[in-house]
Amino acid sequence: MPKLKLKQDCVTRWNSSFLIVERFLAVKDAVLPTMALLPESPRLPTALELQMLQELVVILGPFYEITKETSAEKMFPFQKVFHC
Numbered sequence: 001m002p003k004l005k006l007k008q009d010c011v012t013r014w015n016s017s018f019l020i021v022e023r024f025l026a027v028k029d030a031v032l033p034t035m036a037l038l039p040e041s042p043r044l045p046t047a048l049e050l051q052m053l054q055e056l057v058v059i060l061g062p063f064y065e066i067t068k069e070t071s072a073e074k075m076f077p078f079q080k081v082f083h084c
Contacts, residue, residue: 006031018064022057025050 007023010016024031028050035041045053
């Protein structure tokens with residue numbers, strides 16, 4: 001099983017926020033109990049908030065895939081045609 005680490009935000013790319021939420025949901029079963037043990041831990045998300053995050057990932061997933069596809073290296077030759 002691969003080791004999964006939490007992701008960090010990059011303020012100039014919306015998809016980094018998406019990846020943070022997606023990864024957090026993947027590792028929440030390990031992260032939440034650990035957070036509960038820390039005295040100065042941020043407030044834990046409620047069940048409703050976790051459900052909302054799961055729905056957010058489902059909704060934004062296709063937009064993430066489109067963003068990934070349109071910003072791939074294979075698109076660069078197309079940009080040269082239009083002098084971007």
